[in-house]
Amino acid sequence: MTKLDHAQIENLLQELDGWTYANGSIQKSFIFKDFKEAFSIMTRIAFEAEQQNHHPNWENVYNQLTIKLNTHDVGGITQNDFDLATAIEDITSKG
Amino acid sequence: MTKLDHAQIENLLQELDGWTYANGSIQKSFIFKDFKEAFSIMTRIAFEAEQQNHHPNWENVYNQLTIKLNTHDVGGITQNDFDLATAIEDITSKG
Numbered sequence: 068m069t070k071l072d073h074a075q076i077e078n079l080l081q082e083l084d085g086w087t088y089a090n091g092s093i094q095k096s097f098i099f100k101d102f103k104e105a106f107s108i109m110t111r112i113a114f115e116a117e118q119q120n121h122h123p124n125w126e127n128v129y130n131q132l133t134i135k136l137n138t139h140d141v142g143g144i145t146q147n148d149f150d151l152a153t154a155i156e157d158i159t160s161k162g
Numbered sequence: 163m164t165k166l167d168h169a170q171i172e173n174l175l176q177e178l179d180g181w182t183y184a185n186g187s188i189q190k191s192f193i194f195k196d197f198k199e200a201f202s203i204m205t206r207i208a209f210e211a212e213q214q215n216h217h218p219n220w221e222n223v224y225n226q227l228t229i230k231l232n233t234h235d236v237g238g239i240t241q242n243d244f245d246l247a248t249a250i251e252d253i254t255s256k257g
Contacts, residue, residue, distance in 0.1 A: 102208075102211070102212060102217050103212060106205075106208045106212075110201075110205065113197075113201045116197070117197060117198060117201075122197050122223065122224045123222075123223070124221070124222075124223040125221070125222055125223075126219070126220070126221040126222075127218075127219075127220055127221075128217065128218070128219040128220075129217045
């Protein structure tokens with residue numbers, strides 16, 4: 068698992084929709100219809116994260132969800148973060 | 163729904179285990195065995211929150227969960243926050 072450099076991160080971010088790099092994480096915020104919709108999406112992401120054995124730092128209040136991804140073991144961003152971000156994009160874009 | 167004053171908040175906190183008042187919220191952090199256990203507990207809390215129609219501000223990473231409760235509508239703490247905190251204590255203390 069290799070720590071990606073800034074140029075690699077910026078390149079990979081361009082393949083995602085609305086993710087940014089800040090404070091050592093790639094992150095995105097989402098607004099859903101209500102709490103039930105937000106938590107339903109979180110549940111689908113939770114199963115995906117567990118399957119990838121890579122887990123988000125995420126914060127929710129009512130219909131708002133902010134997800135931050137980084138790889139603790141290398142103190143930075145790895146392909147694992149982009150793999151999980153891609154899965155999250157897939158889940159959230161399906162509605 | 164009445165905004166509680168500081169003395170009322172401190173009194174009610176004494177009926178809970180390990181909750182503190184800080185930055186306009188009552189809050190507590192939990193450590194679970196792993197992500198699956200953390201998210202399972204979150205799911206039980208989510209159903210309770212939805213039933214009470216009162217929702218937490220919560221942040222999770224792997225086995226760690228921090229919950230902050232306040233009542234947006236009054237800009238402070240109400241009995242609703244303590245009702246949800248009590249339900250959370252019930253859920254988390256059952257293991």
